[in-house]
Amino acid sequence: xxxxxxxxxxxxxxxxxxxxxxxxxxxxxxxxxxxxxxxxxxxxxxxxxxxxxxxxxxxxxxxxxxxxxxxxxxxxxxxxxxxxxxxxxxxxxxxxxxxxxxxxxxxxxxxxxxxxxxxxxxxxxxxxxxxxxxxxxxxxxxxxxxxxxxxxxxxxxxxxxxxxxxxxxxxxxxxxxxxxxxxxxxxxxxxxxxxxxxxxxxxxxxxxxxxxxxxxxxxxxxxxxxxxxxxxxxxxxxxxxxxxxxxxxxxxxxxxxxxxxxxxxxxxxxxxxxxxxxxxxxxxxxxxxxxxxxxxxxxxxxxxxxxxxxxxxxxxxxxxxxxxxxxxxxxxxxxxxxxxxxxxxxxxxxxxxxxxxxxxxxxxxxxxxxxxxxxxxxxxxxxxxxxxxxxxxxxxxxxxxxxxxxxxxxxxxxxxxxxxxxxxxxxxxxxxxxxxxxxxxxxxxxxxxxxxxxxxxxxxxxxxxxxxxxxxxxxxxxxxxxx
Ligand code: SF4
Ligand code: SF4
Numbered sequence: 169x170x171x172x173x174x175x176x177x178x179x180x181x182x183x184x185x186x187x188x189x190x191x192x193x194x195x196x197x198x199x200x201x202x203x204x205x206x207x208x209x210x211x212x213x214x215x216x217x218x219x220x221x222x223x224x225x226x227x228x229x230x231x232x233x234x235x236x237x238x239x240x241x242x243x244x245x246x247x248x249x250x251x252x253x254x255x256x257x258x259x260x261x262x263x264x265x266x267x268x269x270x271x272x273x274x275x276x277x278x279x280x281x282x283x284x285x286x287x288x289x290x291x292x293x294x295x296x297x298x299x300x301x302x303x304x305x306x307x308x309x310x311x312x313x314x315x316x317x318x319x320x321x322x323x324x325x326x327x328x329x330x331x332x333x334x335x336x337x338x339x340x341x342x343x344x345x346x347x348x349x350x351x352x353x354x355x356x357x358x359x360x361x362x363x364x365x366x367x368x369x370x371x372x373x374x375x376x377x378x379x380x381x382x383x384x385x386x387x388x389x390x391x392x393x394x395x396x397x398x399x400x401x402x403x404x405x406x407x408x409x410x411x412x413x414x415x416x417x418x419x420x421x422x423x424x425x426x427x428x429x430x431x432x433x434x435x436x437x438x439x440x441x442x443x444x445x446x447x448x449x450x451x452x453x454x455x456x457x458x459x460x461x462x463x464x465x466x467x468x469x470x471x472x473x474x475x476x477x478x479x480x481x482x483x484x485x486x487x488x489x490x491x492x493x494x495x496x497x498x499x500x501x502x503x504x505x506x507x508x509x510x511x512x513x514x515x516x517x518x519x520x521x522x523x524x525x526x527x528x529x530x531x532x533x534x535x536x537x538x539x540x541x542x543x544x545x546x547x548x549x550x551x552x553x554x555x556x557x558x559x560x561x562x563x564x565x566x567x568x569x570x571x572x573x574x575x576x577x578x579x580x581x582x583x584x585x586x587x588x589x590x591x592x593x594x595x596x597x598x599x600x601x602x603x604x605x606x607x608x609x610x611x612x613x614x615x616x617x618x619x620x621x622x623x624x625x626x627x628x629x630x631x632x633x634x635x636x637x638x639x640x641x642x643x644x645x646x647x648x649x650x651x
Contacts, residue, residue, distance in 0.1 A: 172213040172248040177584040181627025193519035193587040265321035267529040270543035274333040315556035330364035371416040380424040392445030428456035436471035442484035459505040510622040519587035
């Protein structure tokens, strides 16, 4: 029986070779014997006896036998006449518990960011002339909480995220909904965790007090220093928003100390100085975490990031990731959340059948109470799964999960990055190709480059400060913090 290499990605970290084993999403550090076997089988498949013959002059027979067996067990190597079976298409059992409900309490915004997926050129829901109310009513918000508590099943904690439009335009409903959810949660013995995303323009002192007193997690959408923030994040009259938001954010960071406050940056072709943005948001403003996402848009928009722009972004991400590594080796905090989130997924051996929790453990609710795949699809008739009063249509949900499984994305079937990527964001695919089922093939090179960097950082950490990685055994999954 001839043995050969199984599907893997090889990388070097801390001066030694590692394999990322695609079928199991496990990481394996190769010692000298394992590396010699790897190279021998890389040249051509061989039988166990041939391998032992070839390498017997360099390694002890027992060591070789043990290492071959271990590599077989890990499925790093295997018989060539039995092709590696593709993972069977296992669909999640329904009802699947809802871990995060994103409540779009308004579809209105006091800013008009050029690139916004809700108002900009790529919007999929007509929030101006659509049938949904501009603001969610208190009754709908309460119905949504009841829906969430029921749909969360046996989960001890339900995560409720307020979203918009600009979330704080409907602060009264938000405030009353927190009180209602807390009371209902107490009655049934379930904890409710609250968070919101805001553009920070409306962070008045009493709102900041409320958020701090109620332990509400806050993510601020901000694009960096004044010249970058004011490029796209403008009021309806075209005025930039930096001077309005900067003092409010500083006050929020000073007053709200119970939970780390994060910044979420949208990168565009015109605002691609990742490191400058990062330094400003951490050193000058004091954010605990900063996460970046490239703008979601059709290719022909002026602010879409070109291939060269993606290369530049990857280079800067890499620099920040290695900075994160050096901080982590010394047990110091570093705010670059993109790398931390991916390290957590790698550590947990995540192998995704779906790119994110949308339509599964995560759902978005529009202002009229319709339930959709996620916040970005909230209010879209074509992506509706039900409503908060009547619940989710399990047939619609099952059909969605059936159509979007990684096994049906043939382009991804030979890609080593698929356990972590799984085809990428449905909303991105819809904006680019008009179809949520399409993998985001325009991002593949970037995704593979970024995954390779994160694997190397993980490998280095596993050698230089393995205790750092133990935090991921305790932390909630990134899927639960997906918004
Ligand atoms: S979208 Fe591209 S990078 Fe992602 S899994 Fe598919 S082929 Fe790989
Ligand atoms: S990755 Fe895309 S589809 Fe998934 S939750 Fe986020 S925006 Fe929605």
